Amino acid sequence: MSPATLLRNALRALIPLAVACTFYLYLYPVFLGCAFPLPQTEDNVAAFQDTVRQHVLPHSSIAAPFRLLALGDPQLEGDTSIPNYNRESFPHLTWAIRHLTYKTDHPSLRKRLRQVVHDIVDVFFDDIPDTLESIRKRIDLFGNDFYLAHIYRTLRWWTKPTHVTVLGDLLGSQWIKEKEFNRRSWRFWNRSFKGGERVPDEVAAYPAEEYDLAGLLGVEDDNAAAWRRRIINVAGNHDVGYAGDLTVERLERFERVFGKAAYELRFELPITNPAANATIYNEETNPDSDRLAPELRILNVNNMNLDTPAADQSLQDKTYAFVNDVINTATAVEYQGQFTLVLTHIPLYKPEGVCVDAPFFDFHAGGGVKEQNHLSADASRGFLEGIFGLNGDPGAPGHGTGRKGVVLNGHDHEGCDTYHYINQKEEGEERQWRVTRWPTAKADELPGKSGVPGLREITVRSMMAMYGGNAGLLSVWFEEDTWEWKYEFATCALGRQYFWWFVHVFDLIVILATVVYVALRAAVAAGFDIDRWPATKTDAPPVTVSVTPNGNGVKAPVRAGNGEAKKV
Numbered sequence: 272m273s274p275a276t277l278l279r280n281a282l283r284a285l286i287p288l289a290v291a292c293t294f295y296l297y298l299y300p301v302f303l304g305c306a307f308p309l310p311q312t313e314d315n316v317a318a319f320q321d322t323v324r325q326h327v328l329p330h331s332s333i334a335a336p337f338r339l340l341a342l343g344d345p346q347l348e349g350d351t352s353i354p355n356y357n358r359e360s361f362p363h364l365t366w367a368i369r370h371l372t373y374k375t376d377h378p379s380l381r382k383r384l385r386q387v388v389h390d391i392v393d394v395f396f397d398d399i400p401d402t403l404e405s406i407r408k409r410i411d412l413f414g415n416d417f418y419l420a421h422i423y424r425t426l427r428w429w430t431k432p433t434h435v436t437v438l439g440d441l442l443g444s445q446w447i448k449e450k451e452f453n454r455r456s457w458r459f460w461n462r463s464f465k466g467g468e469r470v471p472d473e474v475a476a477y478p479a480e481e482y483d484l485a486g487l488l489g490v491e492d493d494n495a496a497a498w499r500r501r502i503i504n505v506a507g508n509h510d511v512g513y514a515g516d517l518t519v520e521r522l523e524r525f526e527r528v529f530g531k532a533a534y535e536l537r538f539e540l541p542i543t544n545p546a547a548n549a550t551i552y553n554e555e556t557n558p559d560s561d562r563l564a565p566e567l568r569i570l571n572v573n574n575m576n577l578d579t580p581a582a583d584q585s586l587q588d589k590t591y592a593f594v595n596d597v598i599n600t601a602t603a604v605e606y607q608g609q610f611t612l613v614l615t616h617i618p619l620y621k622p623e624g625v626c627v628d629a630p631f632f633d634f635h636a637g638g639g640v641k642e643q644n645h646l647s648a649d650a651s652r653g654f655l656e657g658i659f660g661l662n663g664d665p666g667a668p669g670h671g672t673g674r675k676g677v678v679l680n681g682h683d684h685e686g687c688d689t690y691h692y693i694n695q696k697e698e699g700e701e702r703q704w705r706v707t708r709w710p711t712a713k714a715d716e717l718p719g720k721s722g723v724p725g726l727r728e729i730t731v732r733s734m735m736a737m738y739g740g741n742a743g744l745l746s747v748w749f750e751e752d753t754w755e756w757k758y759e760f761a762t763c764a765l766g767r768q769y770f771w772w773f774v775h776v777f778d779l780i781v782i783l784a785t786v787v788y789v790a791l792r793a794a795v796a797a798g799f800d801i802d803r804w805p806a807t808k809t810d811a812p813p814v815t816v817s818v819t820p821n822g823n824g825v826k827a828p829v830r831a832g833n834g835e836a837k838k839v
């Protein structure tokens with residue numbers, strides 16, 4: 272068989288495989304059946320079908336009016352993870368040469384040579400492995416940017432979210448200098464989250480009694496299109512530092528590039544049914560109603576410095592003022608029709624064994640939180656009892672049942688889905704906040720149980736390759752008959768980076784092989800004598816081959832001991 276024929280046969284098998292793998296990779300959410308949950312049904316197939324419908328017949332879709340693509344901890348790494356960054360790659364080789372060329376001081380030739388031998392050994396045992404690892408890491412970082420981009424781009428295209436959030440730890444280290452911070456920011460916006468935009472400062476509002484709406488849900492306008500591009504970035508410990516590291520400079524550079532670290536967004540869902548609309552509370556015409564115009568309140572809470580001690584007291588005071596203003600500007604718990612979605616980074620407190628991460632705190636020698644896995648139990652109660660108004664005391668406003676909502680966060684890369692609750696029937700010390708996994712809570716029928724206020728907290732698994740390139744899909748919708756918001760959460764994971772790498776390298780090889788094949792054919796067509804293997808075996812007799820201009824008349828060589836001559 273000639274080289275061209277061999278290549279052609281190989282390509283016949285490889286091209287379909289490459290096409291299939293590429294199709295799978297580029298359409299992975301379709302193959303995995305990923306979709307935002309649909310209102311009022313747990314049917315994944317129906318949700319998938321509706322996503323297809325959104326691509327084909329957008330107006331017939333019954334998708335939830337709020338669909339949030341939630342991504343956890345991309346953690347863009349950079350210079351800090353490259354061993355030989357900013358220093359020479361073969362320091363021992365340099366030293367060996369300096370010793371050899373008498374650029375160093377040595378009392379004797381013997382000692383000089385001994386040093387040279389030492390350095391040469393180190394070249395093999397230190398420099399080469401170190402350089403190889405550095406090269407590997409650089410390639411890995413480069414590929415990782417595009418791997419993350421693949422997740423963002425593909426899911427945004429397929430699942431059609433109305434909003435997108437990255438739940439903190441956008442970057443991999445809070446210690447990086449300005450230059451590296453700018454480099455990673457560039458990679459974030461121009462590579463991994465290309466097409467995304469930071470939330471404008473004038474839209475990211477401070478909590479207030481009177482506010483401008485950030486937009487309407489379920490209404491297709493310019494504003495809705497702008498929200499599809501925007502990314503609600505949450506500040507994480509690797510972006511701005513824990514309380515013990517959080518300084519004005521770190522916070523400022525984060526806010527400059529990624530958007531404010533603490534704000535609220537209020538979206539309203541217009542009620543089109545006049546009869547339902549008429550039941551909404553109105554000071555003059557309908558003062559007895561407990562129904563408010565349906566509103567979704569998104570709170571982006573920077574919870575990095577809720578716990579003490581903090582490096583910068585004034586920043587911590589600001590965070591506390593923010594949380595208090597969130598509480599003070601919330602509607603009274605007795606009213607229906609509002610939904611609070613908290614986006615934050617560090618998960619709420621939970622005892623060991625509920626999620627992968629157990630409670631953990633570490634402090635700097637001079638004071639200041641150095642690291643924490645969860646918020647403290649007190650700070651967590653600030654969310655449950657403050658922002659959400661849940662209470663163990665049935666005599667509390669609204670019987671302590673609190674506001675409807677959900678908390679989304681990151682930090683714990685493994686992810687976790689939990690339910691915090693407090694049993695009002697328990698007495699004294701017994702009555703305290705408890706937490707269990709969401710599936711257990713559902714099996715025990717805890718959510719919605721009378722006398723047991725509770726709140727779901729979803730810790731979104733990281734989108735990093737080592738955690739499988741995960742993404743969260745949160746749907747929130749409104750039910751007019753009960754005047755309640757409902758929500759459901761699904762996930763979609765691309766899988767580790769190996770397949771992403773394999774497909775791209777494989778495609779490259781197949782493309783190169785195709786080019787070589789075409790070149791071979793062209794060369795043969797042009798009359799070059801290459802359409803056969805060179806006779807390399809010493810026992811093969813020299814053969815003369817006559818070549819005709821169109822290359823088709825080549826006679827195959829006759830090998831010694833192999834009387835069969837095949838026409839190619």
Ligand SMILES: *[C@@H]1O[C@H](CO)[C@@H](O)[C@H](O)[C@H]1NC(C)=O
Nearest residue numbers: 453456457458459460461528
């Ligand atoms: C992204 O690239 C554009 C164009 O090169 C540049 O103006 C912008 O500053 C970049 N973004 C970041 C965050 O570096």
Ligand SMILES: *[C@@H]1O[C@H](CO)[C@@H](O)[C@H](O)[C@H]1NC(C)=O
Nearest residue numbers: 542543544545548549551553
């Ligand atoms: C709903 O009622 C409000 C007044 O409470 C009114 O301004 C609005 O136009 C009504 N919307 C519809 C669709 O009827």
